[in-house]
Amino acid sequence: MRSAEGKDLIALVTGGSRGIGRAVSLRLAAEAAGTVIVNYLENDIEAERTRKLIEERSSSCILAKANLCHVADVDRLFLTIKETVGRLDIFVHCAAVTAFKPLREIRSNQWDLTMNVNARSFLLCVQKCIPLMKVGKIVAISSLGSSRAIPNYGALGPTKAALEATVRYLAAELAPTGIQVNAVSGGFVKTDSIRKVPGADMLAEKTAARTPAGRLGTPDDIAGIVLFLLSPSASWICGQTIVADGGLSLL
Amino acid sequence: MENLLSEEEIFAKLSVILQEALRIGTTKIRPEARVFDDLGAESLDLLDIRFRVDESFGVKTSDEDLIRSLGEGLTAEDIQEKLTVRSLVLYIQNCLQEKSQIL
Numbered sequence: 001m002r003s004a005e006g007k008d009l010i011a012l013v014t015g016g017s018r019g020i021g022r023a024v025s026l027r028l029a030a031e032a033a034g035t036v037i038v039n040y041l042e043n044d045i046e047a048e049r050t051r052k053l054i055e056e057r058s059s060s061c062i063l064a065k066a067n068l069c070h071v072a073d074v075d076r077l078f079l080t081i082k083e084t085v086g087r088l089d090i091f092v093h094c095a096a097v098t099a100f101k102p103l104r105e106i107r108s109n110q111w112d113l114t115m116n117v118n119a120r121s122f123l124l125c126v127q128k129c130i131p132l133m134k135v136g137k138i139v140a141i142s143s144l145g146s147s148r149a150i151p152n153y154g155a156l157g158p159t160k161a162a163l164e165a166t167v168r169y170l171a172a173e174l175a176p177t178g179i180q181v182n183a184v185s186g187g188f189v190k191t192d193s194i195r196k197v198p199g200a201d202m203l204a205e206k207t208a209a210r211t212p213a214g215r216l217g218t219p220d221d222i223a224g225i226v227l228f229l230l231s232p233s234a235s236w237i238c239g240q241t242i243v244a245d246g247g248l249s250l251l
Numbered sequence: 252m253e254n255l256l257s258e259e260e261i262f263a264k265l266s267v268i269l270q271e272a273l274r275i276g277t278t279k280i281r282p283e284a285r286v287f288d289d290l291g292a293e294s295l296d297l298l299d300i301r302f303r304v305d306e307s308f309g310v311k312t313s314d315e316d317l318i319r320s321l322g323e324g325l326t327a328e329d330i331q332e333k334l335t336v337r338s339l340v341l342y343i344q345n346c347l348q349e350k351s352q353i354l
Contacts, residue, residue, distance in 0.1 A: 042313045069302055099295035109272045113299045155295070196294075 007059065010085050012037040014068060014125060015095030017047040019191035020141055023219035024092050025050055027227050029059035035085055037062045039077060039095065068095055068121035069113065078128035088132040090230055093122045093140040093163075096156070100197045103154025110155055118159035123166055126174075126181070135178035137230045140167050141222065142185040142241055144249055152198055160185075164241045171239025182237055184225045187245025189217040213246030221246075256347060261308075261340045268303045269336070272296060282337035290336075297330070300339075310346035317342055 011028045015021040016038035025036050036054050038061055040047045047063050054061040064080060066073040081088060097117045099110050122140055129136065144150065145157030146164050164183055171181035188194070188207040197203060208216050225244045228234055243249055256264075266280045273290055286292045292300070301312045318325050320342045321333045 042315070044315075067302060067305065070306065097295065097298060099293055101293075107274060107296070109274070109299050110293075110295050113295060113302070 007032060008034045009089040010035045010037070010087060011090035011092065012039065012064075012081065012088055012125075012129075013092045013094060014039040014121070015093075016040060017043060017050045017063075019094070019193060020186070020189060020219045020222050021092075021094035022046075022050050022053075023223035024094060024141075024226050025061075026053055026057065027220070027223040028090065028092075028230075029054040029057035029061070031227060032230065033059055033090065035060045035062065037064050037081060037085070039064045039066055039068070041065070041067060041095075068125070069116045071124065074121065074124045074128060078125075078132070082132060086132075087134070088129055089136055091125060091129045091133075091136065091138045092226055092230075093125065093138075095121060096141070096159075096193075098153075098156040098159075098193075100152045100156075101154065102152060103158070106155050111158075114155045114159045115162065118156070119162040119166060122163055123170075126170055130174070130177070130179065133179055136180070138170070138174075138179060138181045139226050139229050140164075140181075140183040141226075142167075142183045144185055144187055144243070144245060146185065146241075148249070167241065168239040175238050180235065180237070181239060182229045182234075183241040184222055184229065185241050185243045185245070186217050186222045187211065187243075187248035189219060189222060191219060207248065210251060211246045211248045212250060215246065217244070217246060256308075256344070258340055258344060261343050261347075262336070264307060265304070265336065265340055265343065268300060268307060272299050272303060280336060282335065282340070284336050285332070286334045286336065286339060287331040294331075297334075304343060308343055308347060310343065310350055312342070312346060316346075320345060 009032050011033040013021050013025045016025040017040035025038050029036050036059055038050055051061040051063055064077050066077040095117055098114055140163050142160045142164050145153040146160035167181050167183045174181055225242055269280050284290055304312055318330055
């Protein structure tokens with residue numbers, strides 16, 4: 001995807017320094033965005049690595065360290081965007097945290113934190129995006145846990161359900177203004193964070209065997225769908241969560 | 252002024268944070284208590300505690316700095332065994348000192 005004028009779009013990717021967020025940042029840099037603003041929480045080394053990879057793709061990168069749980073940090077992030085680049089064309093929300101454990105064992109602080117990072121911060125960021133987007137495209141990264149009961153996924157699943165509902169409401173509210181909002185839901189995607197799942201290796205092996213496509217998803221598999229949703233070809237898709245899971249959810 | 256807080260004052264503020272985050276009574280929170288094994292924290296809780304510390308003390312904590320403050324050559328896994336309430340207090344004190352030097 002390239003804009004009609006060339007690679008001149010400005011994109012913000014939350015959680016953009018690692019995993020799916022990094023894959024999205026790099027695909028944006030390669031195909032669409034002249035400037036990629038990479039938001040991250042704290043891993044400076046990984047963020048710098050992402051910056052280098054973006055620059056190798058002939059795009060500029062702005063690293064924006066911010067804790068999206070804190071409203072003041074979100075305000076500062078968007079003030080920086082306004083002052084440095086002045087507008088936004090694309091926003092992709094990848095930031096997420098979780099504890100891999102049953103929902104019945106979740107403590108209230110863990111519920112609040114996962115909701116804040118995974119779902120509330122998306123809303124806060126979109127509210128700040130609106131004045132910076134003349135027309136724009138927004139994509140949130142969800143997961144199958146939003147609609148299915150996956151073992152040890154109790155902290156993440158409800159936040160992704162909230163995220164998908166937020167996508168639908170915002171899509172309906174913002175479509176008349178020229179801002180398109182959608183989500184991508186992946187199956188089991190091979191990222192660093194998935195290693196924290198109890199019994200990760202065995203689970204990965206079993207999931208790959210159960211997946212009709214015969215393998216686990218990669219961050220780039222998800223990034224490809226995100227880029228499609230950001231492209232003009234997807235302009236009639238509004239408020240949808242596109243499942244990209246190699247067929248895992250079909251069985 | 253946050254940067255002039257004594258170790259005892261930091262401990263008192265941190266105790267409130269730990270009580271609220273982990274839903275535990277004040278009697279469990281002693282300087283030598285291990286945050287994971289004795290207070291029952293999990294890795295997500297440590298993130299929550301750090302976020303609360305950032306807001307409450309006006310500092311910017313980081314996982315890497317916290318691990319480094321516990322000793323050379325430690326990894327993220329070591330934190331579960333080594334992190335005590337007192338080591339967290341000392342780390343916060345260090346963050347406050349660094350902040351006061353910047354200001």
